[in-house]
Amino acid sequence: MTSGRLKVIVKDIKYESPSVKSFKLWSADDSLLPRFSGGSHITTYVMYNDRLIERHYSLINDSKADGYYQIAVQRSEQSRGGSVYWNDYMKEGDQLEISYPRSHFPLSFEAKHHMFFAAGIGITPFLAMMRELKKQGKSFELHYASPSREMCAFFADLITMYPRQVHFYFSSEKNRMSPKIMENQYIGTHVYFCGSAQMMKEYAAEARKYGYPAKNIHYEWFETQHTGPLNAFQVKLGRSGKILEVPENESLLNTLLACGVEIPYACKIGGCGSCQIDVVDGEVDHRDSFLNDEERVAKKVIIACVSRAQKGIVVLDL
Amino acid sequence: MEAVRLKLIQEQRISDYIYVLEVKTLTGSLNFYHGAAEQLRFKHQSFSLPIRFTAPYQEVGMYRIFIDTYFLTDEERLNVLNQLRTHDFQLECLSPLSFVLQPNTQKVLLFIEEIALLESLTVMEMLANLHIDMILLVTDELQITGKQINYKLWQDSMPTAISFQNKDVHFLLSWQKIGTHIFAAGAWPMVDRLKRIAEDVGFSDELFQFKGYGEMTPYVFCVRCYKLTKGNQNTQVQCEHCRTILDVSNQYSKRLGAYLGNIKAI
Numbered sequence: 001m002t003s004g005r006l007k008v009i010v011k012d013i014k015y016e017s018p019s020v021k022s023f024k025l026w027s028a029d030d031s032l033l034p035r036f037s038g039g040s041h042i043t044t045y046v047m048y049n050d051r052l053i054e055r056h057y058s059l060i061n062d063s064k065a066d067g068y069y070q071i072a073v074q075r076s077e078q079s080r081g082g083s084v085y086w087n088d089y090m091k092e093g094d095q096l097e098i099s100y101p102r103s104h105f106p107l108s109f110e111a112k113h114h115m116f117f118a119a120g121i122g123i124t125p126f127l128a129m130m131r132e133l134k135k136q137g138k139s140f141e142l143h144y145a146s147p148s149r150e151m152c153a154f155f156a157d158l159i160t161m162y163p164r165q166v167h168f169y170f171s172s173e174k175n176r177m178s179p180k181i182m183e184n185q186y187i188g189t190h191v192y193f194c195g196s197a198q199m200m201k202e203y204a205a206e207a208r209k210y211g212y213p214a215k216n217i218h219y220e221w222f223e224t225q226h227t228g229p230l231n232a233f234q235v236k237l238g239r240s241g242k243i244l245e246v247p248e249n250e251s252l253l254n255t256l257l258a259c260g261v262e263i264p265y266a267c268k269i270g271g272c273g274s275c276q277i278d279v280v281d282g283e284v285d286h287r288d289s290f291l292n293d294e295e296r297v298a299k300k301v302i303i304a305c306v307s308r309a310q311k312g313i314v315v316l317d318l
Numbered sequence: 319m320e321a322v323r324l325k326l327i328q329e330q331r332i333s334d335y336i337y338v339l340e341v342k343t344l345t346g347s348l349n350f351y352h353g354a355a356e357q358l359r360f361k362h363q364s365f366s367l368p369i370r371f372t373a374p375y376q377e378v379g380m381y382r383i384f385i386d387t388y389f390l391t392d393e394e395r396l397n398v399l400n401q402l403r404t405h406d407f408q409l410e411c412l413s414p415l416s417f418v419l420q421p422n423t424q425k426v427l428l429f430i431e432e433i434a435l436l437e438s439l440t441v442m443e444m445l446a447n448l449h450i451d452m453i454l455l456v457t458d459e460l461q462i463t464g465k466q467i468n469y470k471l472w473q474d475s476m477p478t479a480i481s482f483q484n485k486d487v488h489f490l491l492s493w494q495k496i497g498t499h500i501f502a503a504g505a506w507p508m509v510d511r512l513k514r515i516a517e518d519v520g521f522s523d524e525l526f527q528f529k530g531y532g533e534m535t536p537y538v539f540c541v542r543c544y545k546l547t548k549g550n551q552n553t554q555v556q557c558e559h560c561r562t563i564l565d566v567s568n569q570y571s572k573r574l575g576a577y578l579g580n581i582k583a584i
Contacts (some may be wrong), residue, residue: 081333110520110522111520112520162377182496184494184496185496185498186492186493186494186495186496186520187491187495187496187498187519187520187521187525188490188519188520188521189496189520197442207423208421208422210422210496210497211422211423211424211496211497211498212496213522213524214523214524215522215524216496216522217521
């Protein structure tokens with residue numbers, strides 16, 4: 001087993017909607033898996049067509065009590081392998097490796113009221129969050145958009161467990177979820193979004209417009225946000241003077257790791273900041289969703305998993 | 319850089335010591351729309367006094383300046399006024415206003431004590447110019463629209479001030495909606511009290527701006543009972559709530575407004 005990973009066995013595969021399956025993951029050595037906090041996710045590592053596929057999935061079960069992990073995976077027609085493998089090939093009893101839980105999308109401990117906005121499979125992180133809040137007697141509400149009642153994963157569970165907090169919006173019934181719901185809420189309200197990149201961008205922009213402080217707005221990317229040509233570029237390791245070529249279509253992070261440079265990393269999509277490196281010189285083409293506009297100007301850093309050189313060579317403090 | 323020279327157009331005394339001046343720029347323009355200055359400089363003489371300014375008509379080179387003559391003698395006060403009426407002048411030692419209007423602010427609750435009157439008048443002017451809803455909350459001694467302040471330019475546009483001394487401030491704040499900001503200007507005890515209530519209700523740092531006057535009371539956060547006790551950094555204090563002896567570190571929490579007090583090791 002690779003260090004820092006857990007070996008698990010798949011059990012209890014269940015359809016949560018025609019296109020979403022849930023999977024329970026138990027430790028392969030019968031021990032209880034470590035606890036996590038609502039909003040945490042794991043990275044799963046599976047081999048498919050001789051290729052290692054790493055995918056991030058939110059944990060959806062009771063974060064404090066169960067001792068196992070449960071994830072839900074939607075079968076996507078645009079799948080790059082992960083969702084197809086999980087939905088079509090994963091069987092009960094299969095073994096795989098997963099990362100320890102990580103949390104880049106925690107509940108705010110300062111919030112007086114939590115408002116969750118989910119689109120489609122974006123419901124998953126909120127399932128564990130709501131369990132946690134209900135146990136603590138905290139105030140929350142869920143707004144959940146789905147193509148139809150039939151396609152709405154966890155519909156029955158949600159309506160049973162949170163009859164007063166959950167609001168559904170089905171496109172088939174011409175009932176659309178709107179960011180206007182966030183307007184006129186009381187001070188202390190925090191908003192959380194999970195869905196497509198477009199949905200999250202739209203809701204975050206509207207929240208700012210209504211006057212929500214940045215600290216009250218929470219969302220988590222599960223895909224790289226900023227795209228552009230993946231041209232080759234050069235970096236210089238400032239301390240050793242060594243020059244590395246980052247090939248076309250390859251990330252700086254992978255290049256550094258392949259050359260034996262040990263740096264921490266986690267999400268690999270520019271969302272968590274784990275692989276941030278100080279820049280001594282050079283212009284960076286920032287493609288992450290971790291740094292804000294002010295930080296991009298004020299800090300001389302690069303998020304190695306997604307960002308590249310704007311032009312010329314970038315000198316790293318490594 | 320060209321010096322900014324100003325000329326008085328109109329003056330008005332709005333309290334015992336505070337004057338509001340409508341001025342026109344003769345040359346240049348000030349660096350800030352709303353700001354503070356420390357000196358009025360005439361050709362042959364300078365006066366140090368608290369000054370604030372706003373730019374309601376900046377596009378035509380007009381500013382509104384507030385001066386507080388409390389620290390001047392009667393003779394100096396007369397001299398300043400005479401100089402203003404007869405000579406052009408400059409503002410020296412400029413700085414931005416302590417309060418900054420954040421984007422997407424819908425409403426401001428402005429808490430004022432008399433000590434911060436000059437700053438507050440400027441903030442009120444700024445908010446009125448930008449058409450931001452405001453609620454004025456003042457101490458009993460300070461009635462902006464009452465006897466102490468007579469400012470005809472404001473009579474129509476300024477809201478009536480409400481005394482907050484006997485009000486349930488927690489209740490008032492807890493009913494505020496997203497988009498509301500708090501500006502608090504006054505002595506530190508008032509600012510500290512409001513800060514705690516605001517935090518308890520859910521106002522984040524971004525939504526609470528303040529300017530404290532006078533001596534600041536340092537507090538210590540007790541790691542045992544999580545309550546605050548008066549005390550300063552690098553000292554030893556007894557928690558007023560759980561009686562634990564605390565070694566106070568120099569680690570300061572802006573959010574709590576207190577130094578961290580660790581349990582004293584025996």
